[in-house]
Amino acid sequence: DCILYHHRSTQIAFLFQLAGPLMLNWMHYNQNVDIWSVGCIMGELLKGKVLFPGTDYIDQLKRIMEVVGTPTPQLLKKICSEHAQKYIQSLPFMPPQDMEKIFKGANPLAVDLLKRMLVLDCDERISANEALSHPYFSQYHDPDDEPEAMPYDQTLESKDRTLEEWKELVFEEVKSFKAAGSKTESLQVEQ
Numbered sequence: 001d002c003i004l005y006h007h008r009s010t011q012i013a014f015l016f017q018l019a020g021p022l023m024l025n026w027m028h029y030n031q032n033v034d035i036w037s038v039g040c041i042m043g044e045l046l047k048g049k050v051l052f053p054g055t056d057y058i059d060q061l062k063r064i065m066e067v068v069g070t071p072t073p074q075l076l077k078k079i080c081s082e083h084a085q086k087y088i089q090s091l092p093f094m095p096p097q098d099m100e101k102i103f104k105g106a107n108p109l110a111v112d113l114l115k116r117m118l119v120l121d122c123d124e125r126i127s128a129n130e131a132l133s134h135p136y137f138s139q140y141h142d143p144d145d146e147p148e149a150m151p152y153d154q155t156l157e158s159k160d161r162t163l164e165e166w167k168e169l170v171f172e173e174v175k176s177f178k179a180a181g182s183k184t185e186s187l188q189v190e191q
Contacts, residue, residue, distance in 0.1 A: 032122040068118055
């Protein structure tokens, strides 16, 4: 679910990286969708191969459900596509697989984190902040050194501009950049 592949139409497609919930279009895109992708990448690093190597969207979805299980009736209601709902209901029930068996030999804390990341329902999936606080990351976690970014303001990018206007905006942005310390300060040697 996390490796890029080259689509036959010569477009780069992100089938292996696309979260199951996005394929079903049952929720708006939010940060927890990215957690699914991070979980896939982490799982692939632990496993050494693609977790959900689907050949198309239908096969991809089936492979995801073979691991995480069939969506609950409550989750099915969140799916916007009636066609997708009917397709899922037509499949036999698939229980979730034991992640400890899938990631045999992996750090148990890593497997626990993966279980929380690879959850179909975005509302039930671990958030980025919760993941950073997970015991798996305890040796790296420092709340004082993990500032949260302000929400990104897209108003600048959403306006139609000419190429020249974009060049001018980029140039002004580069000119306004102030480094934390100048090179001469960082290269000074104590005498």
